[in-house]
Amino acid sequence: MRATVDFLVFDWLRAGELCARERYADHSRETFQQVLDTCERVAAERFAPANRACDVEEPHVDAEGRVVLPASTAAAVKAYFETGMQAASQDAEHGGLQLPCVVEMAGNAFFSKASVGCGGYTLLTSGNASLILAHGTPKQREVFAARELTGQWMGTMCLSEPAIGSSLGDLTSRAELDDTNDPLGPRYRLKGSKMWISAGEHELSENIVHLVLAKVPKPDGSLPEGSGGISLFIVPKWQVDEHGALTGVRNGVSLVGLNHKLGWRGTSNCLLNFGESAPAIGYRVGAEGQGLACMFHMMNEARIGVGLSASMLAMAGYEASLAYAKDRTQGRPVGQRGGAPVPIAQHADVKRMLLAQKAIAEGALALNLYCAALVDAQRSGTPEQKADATALLGLLIPVAKSWPSQWGLEANSLAIQVLGGAGYTRDWPLEQYWRDNRLNMIHEGTHGIQGLDLLLRKASQPQALQLLAARVNDTVQAALQDPAMADWANQLAAGLALVGKATKAAWASGDPAQAAVHGTPYLQGFGHLVLAWTWLDLLRHTPSGHPLHAGHRAACAYFFAYELPLAQAWLAPVLAGQSLLAALDPEVL
Template identity: 55%
Template sequence: MAGSVLQEKLLPTLDYLLYEWLDLGALLERERFRDHDRAGITDLLGTAAEIATARYEPANRVIDDQEPRFDDGRVLLPKETQEAWDAYVDMGFLLATHDEEHGGLQLPRTADFASKIILGAASIGISPAILTEANAALLLTYGTEKQQSVFARRELAGAWTGTMCLSESQAGSSLSDITTRAVPDGAGSEDDVLGPRYRVTGDKMWISAGEHDLAENIVHLVLAKIPGPDGAVDPSTRGISLFVVPKFVVDADGALLERNDVVLVGLNHKLGYRGTPNTALSFGDGSHRPGGERGALGYLVGNPGDGLRQMFHMMNAARIEIGLGAAALGFAGYAASLDYAKQRRQGRPVTRDGKDASRPQAPIVEHADVKRMLLAQKAYAEGGIALGLYAARLLDEQQTGTADEAAEAGRLLEILTPVVKSWPSEWCLEANSLAIQVLGGSGYTRDFPVEQYWRDNRLNMIHEGTHGIQGLDLLGRKVRLEGGAYLDALASRVQRTVARAQQAGLATEADALATAWARAVATAEAAWGTGDPEDALPSATLFLQGFGHVVLAWVWLDIAAGAVAGTHPEAPGKVAAMRFFFGYELPKVGAWLDVVARRETLCRDLDVALL
């Protein structure tokens, strides 16, 4: 599919969501964003589309075919990856949202995330941009001035890249079980200018962009535990600290010195998302230390024991971007299958009088079942994009709103983040599956991009926390925080949408949303009816699915309430997608929530011998 086909479909969708729904124009009037206007944002998104068409989309199949290569401890990538990364860096996208004092443009996150959708739809695995920007943002929040100037600013300039090193093969998502250790290095104060020095030892797994040849240095943010004087460590997550461990040791001015004791152990060979190398790293095995001395040089970020809280600052932003990336892939598959369906001729519509074989074959887009599959893709992908942009708008509100507005935005982000990450990851994967189905046998071949979109998207249900993790976070924590205050914050938004929809002539859908919302809240209360997490949480993933569908019904009805009488060319399509969601998707909610509400014990109590 030509790049222009994708961008010609995507850009009007983003324009509608940004200006007709999220009112980006009003946001641009705030002091922080005073240097930006609609014309400038349009130019920015146009530039992103040009890079996507010229660099990202042509590279997408190349990086899938030419997987990262392990060569003498290094990872080598195709030249197309370097060219795309350089184009991204040269346009200043890494710096875009950051403060002017750090060289940034103070661009709204809402607009920045829209540019990421454009690039992600063209090729999701082209660069380490997500973690590099999030890594730098963490250091700008918690790091020392020297850590910010030496590490974060070079990352934002694209000279260096960054990673997140949490997982270990024996621990997975159970971070309290990590075995990576950090002991004080004992260097003098002159050598501690980048922060308290430690020697880090341990192995980390599933590290995206942990080794590559795109930049001259890689800044690893590593979770590790600091042993006490007796050698013991806190077995809980309270004992976890965060360290900056660069690939190359640097001096106080950032000049590269010797190779740090960070060793590439191997590459993980993936189903999709192949353009971004996924690595296993060993820290401090002695391979790069004189005389075999163990320990990779690292610098403590903030205070000991704050590592998990600091890392979640990075992870939560990454989770929103994972959801947006999933939605972008869903949209790419939708655009490709729609283009195919308009051109592919097969069969004839069935009428009351049967088929007329003498008539020419019809484009398959005219068949009702193909329309169903395309409309489902539209509802999933555009709904996922809208949800992610809504979260970005909340980030902007949190940063630039009044104290009350910022507090409310923070509560909404907390309750919505598990859904923003998980819902598009599941349903835009389903959109990609439907795209393959629309193309039929052709969709299952590598002659068309839709099979790669599906393979790439399958990672996102795992990426930055599985559905199980997100479900436990939502039902186990978020719905109960501050006595349900976070849930109440979202309830007020839902009620506002119900009122708008009733006034817009969408009373049937408004009533359906109100009923579904009440059911979701009642289900959370029923799940916790005994107060025992063993009763409440076995079906947390089902609650996440049901709650997520209610959230997307709210998003679609809010969009449609403004689109019913709208004049934007995209408005009628938004109303159609909303009607599909309410007619085909919202009825599924009861099947999920019923299991949660009755505190089903089957899976909890099942004898594993029966499996």
């Protein structure tokens, strides 16, 4: 994996050139390499050994109401904070290393591959701190974000409610104004319940900073309707003073119970009540009614992180099944009688399953690192580069989250299949990788919601689509110059034209409700186009003598032969204006 990461970061995305920009001037390729070395080592020494324990020894509540985790989880999280990666890409003025996002994401890939269950705590804390740095007051940054960036405190995001999942405009948690003059910001008392809160309760840090969505009641006591009435609040587990010192008073955030998950068992998942047995004091972040807009700052970062996790679980499964297939002997080549059994990696169908995993895992990782490079363009590019990166990143985020999640799960299923019956046992890690990856299609916006986001919001913006088309066409034109890639270039150009037609067809009626019917098939066809582009671009940047060239060529050939043609089938009902789902009466089901 390390050779793949180095190629993507330094040869394809050319991260070393970022050091010429003022923001990254204190770094060099050597410092980037050192960061990756450290992450690879700590992940192998601390996270990987903890992965099985945090799956088998699920979080549980002891007699005193504390959430108990394996000791190895605490050791892994502590080791992560000691690397400084929690503040890797943050500004130096906030104690950050001011690394490029692409280097941060590449480093975090090692931790995601080693144990997503342990990594969930740090991922959420990083996003929480980033949001407060972006939208909080100077005092909120000083008291809350600064302590999260060192790992002294940790963080969550609290969106869903027991009866309210993704329809956040219907949430019922309320925040009553208590004091407008608190040094930590306008102070409120919150009341309500939040469900599916990852890392919502644990003993890994001295405090937990909850970011909670709630509504401020209108003068008549009723709650405002819709998402425009949502505000965002910092609600710490333990109350603090204006200097960040713990007061010793437990805030009114109580653990109702733990959810027992199929995978990601190492990350505690909670139902929390706010303001039930004691006041839940919270401090508003940003303007009243702007909570969802603020929270999306964290959600977008989290969605890239989810895509990275899915990519690395696919990578872990691929590497494990590849090693097994090269070692396990069974059967003989077709037509051969007698002789010694051969490694199963020599059988055509096993090759198919291994190559599919490679194409999925490495392609998905490349896509997520490409999105990280767009974040770097946002932070340090020219005004034009920043504008282009923002538009393109918005378009690609639904794909970067959902494509690795959907197809990474399929890769893990193929890994199990390579091992046969052995893969279906707990004696091998493949079943855990599959269970862990199944969550990625659900959290931080389900697969269907990402399809709606892509088709109804992002693809309706011509500028973003034109930017993507221009970059795809650049790859097409470059690949056409090489006869060995010309056929794939023509396939990619045809795929781009097909997506363009599907976009127009989906919006033919001009009615968002009609377009919404096509969200998921559009996302799947669009996603496969993006990954075909990614693989062709990777191949054209891999010199023929490079150690990775043969593997890249095989994966690219597989994707264009076996995967890209699927896009036409997915987009067919979109192009035909299929109305079955819009007209379907649920009573017939």
